[in-house]
Amino acid sequence: MSSPTWDEFAELALKRITASGAEYGDIRIQDSSTEHIEGEDRRIAAIRDIKDVGFGVRVLYHGAWGFAASSVLSLEDVPRVANLAIEIARGSASVALEKVRLVPEPVHRDRVITPYRIDPFTIPLEKKTDLLLNTMETLHRQSGIARSSASLWARRDRKLFVSTEGSRVEFDLLAGQGDCTATALHEGRFASRSFNTPHLRKGYELIEEADLLREASRVAAQAIEKVKAPAVDAGQYDLVLDPEHLSLTIHESCGHPSELDRALGYEANYAGTSFLTPEKLGNFRYGSPCVNLVADNTEPETMAATGYDDDGVSCQQWDIVRNGVFVGYCTNREVASKIGESRSRGSNRADGWSSVPMVRIANIGLEPGSATVDELIADVKHGIYIEGHGSYSIDQRRYNFQFGGDAFWLIEHGRRTHMLRDVIYHGITPEFWNSCDGVADRTARDRYGFITCGKGQPGQSGWMTHAASPARFRQIHVIRGEGSA
């Protein structure tokens, strides 16, 4: 006897949910393959080939949620897990004060496939390990490099979403990334410099186009320059931030506060709440007029562009900040009505079959302006150009933040001069974005994705992409990232 199809499993679960009297239910069956190759100090330290298959059943019963999941995908376990989800939802309903009401969404029957040119899982492993070993050798060719690392990551998610409302969406999604890091030692001091391809929904062409070997030479040379660079003097500086750096700034200071579930208190015990409370919608000056932050889960190759979210809502584009004013949230079908919206923004995602979906940051990007990068720098007398990610921390309402970076150059009289080290800047989110007086044009736009955005209890990792062109911020408070600051 052949094993049941995913559709047959889904039908088995949904029949139980419907028969229970629940108003809504869905099932996600997922088969994920991950290949992660990690190099460290001229050796391949780990190669992991992970197969992760399972399913999760979500039930809304009398306005309360229940969710159960299992890695045992069988004719015995699917109905048992569905029953458990129903029972848990009944338990939740017994103590519910305010009933969950889902905003409507059209029924979708669709198939979503990540377009790619080269399937990363078909590339011979030797080719990938050779690339990483050669990358690390290149890093070590530079005198003074004490440590190196390089890695490749690829993931394929095959998923079926079926709901009691009749939606049925099949997914075959791909994502990848590669990176390398050099750590330089000089007079007992050490400093690292990295190159990261963005996490994107592309095939192995992402790695081939990145040219890790060429980047490794630059990274190693800059690691040496960084470790020998003078430490920054604390003070007020104009900052010009590159797209990779801005991706983290946007993520922490705009992305998280624009999650409506946070603003409503759902994350109060862990990730925190948000200073962007609902009464600010449409009237709060978040940034200067040149700040336009747009959520776009439809842009090809980006991490949150999955066609549909885990509510079965189609991906959309909308404004979060328009001309500096806060105008939009990331929402799901549960919370959208709480700010009077009649449709979800389609930002409800789980990090796998075993997790319940929750509101996640969309692909929020900073819209390009009209200046060139050279023009942004030319108008800076005393400033710092910052590339990449470094230290980062932000308070539980997303006001007070502090960021470092991966590489820093002093700008003097409109010219990028030498590298600096130990640069840390801090500020208050709306004050910082109101100090933005220039964003570079579309030719300098770049995209960086995240796969480790932590939220929820139990914790989940969110995936999204933040695009930006370099931007300039005036008179930001910079301190030295060491104890003497």
Added chain:
Amino acid sequence: MTVLSGTWPKLTSAEEFRFLSDLVLTRSSADQTIVRLRDHHAGTTRFANNQVIQNVDARRGSLAVTVAFGGQQGTASTTDFTAGAIQDALARAERIARVSPVDPEYLPPPDPCLFPERATAKPETLAAGPVKRLEYANEAIGHCRMENFMAAGVVATSRTAVGIAASNGLFGYEVRGDARFSLTVQTGDATGWSAAAHRSIDHLKVQERTLAAIAKAKRGRDVCEMPAGQYPVILEPAAVAGLWAWVLWSLDAKSYTKGTSPFAGKLGQAIVDERLTLKNHPDHADLLGEGFTHDGLPSTASLWIDHGILKQLVYDRFTAKADGINPIPTLEAPALSIAGAPAQSIQDLMKNTDRAILVTNFWYIRPVNPQDLTLTGMTRDGTFLIEKGEIVSAVKNFRFHESPIRAFRHLTAWTTPMEAVNSETGKMLVPALALPHFRFSSVTRF
């Protein structure tokens, strides 16, 4: 509600793991083979705004197969425990290993040994299901409702079958259970917090911790803003644990050897106040000790910092062999103690304080400078000004910019060690500490 869990799903038993691992070991063509089991069943009842917002239960079983041919190694894993899927995992691992470069740091599995048997699986925790979790959540919510406060938090339980088996006869199997409770109480801008993690769900002390969080929130209603700067502080155990977690995570021996550790060159030297001692206490009933590690090494009691002197590093097996370290110490159950007479309670610590900032907890602690372990982070859920032995006001939350290596050089006073856990660190036993100097670099809006 009729589902009591605890009986289904049934976790992989020791006998079943031996059967599954034999399926791999007898078919493997590799020089060495290791099979690892992690069969995890967990449930969480999550609440916010005084009602349940999420109620989940998930079981994930995973088998990982690692094989090696003369130093070429590969690992493949599966969540499907059918014979065909397990054999496929073995085949994938072998395929990887055959084309992998030789790893100069590869070591065969450790020799078989008898792992210590620890009380890692308390029946009351293993039996706890959604009903018990909901009962505890309701208890916390009920207390908050009576005060007209908002409760947000979780009650979570888990049970995990963990196993390791290798071609040289190494075999270990253990069931680990734990229960967790955390609660944030909100009233306007003020918040209070408390949390617990324990092998036994009966030790979560939900009522006591709920009342403590409510008391914090009440005291937080009248708030003043203090300027950033250096202050004497009293750090409650969760805040101490938050900082010490980064000390523990920075003890990597390989980084030490390569000169990229904040402790480089400091082994055998004083790194913190001479009265501080850090031990691993895997048999302590209030810690989450385990019988063996992911590498198949026995977890043992060990001394890490002795009267302020760094005695031990966190070793991978290769670096340990190179440095002649045997046995390799583990650090899953850290306990920090202080020589000398402790204060009886945090209240007593405060009574003897002329002026200080009392910190309940830190949040989003991240490294600023790995060279000197300067960290940054925010105070959270209860930050107060103490004057003349009493809390005189709540203060707006600070960002700190400080290295624990500097901060813990001098202690003013302390309590006996207490259970400590927060959302970003594992569980520890640490005292509340009064420190003469702690640098707050900026202030936030609340």
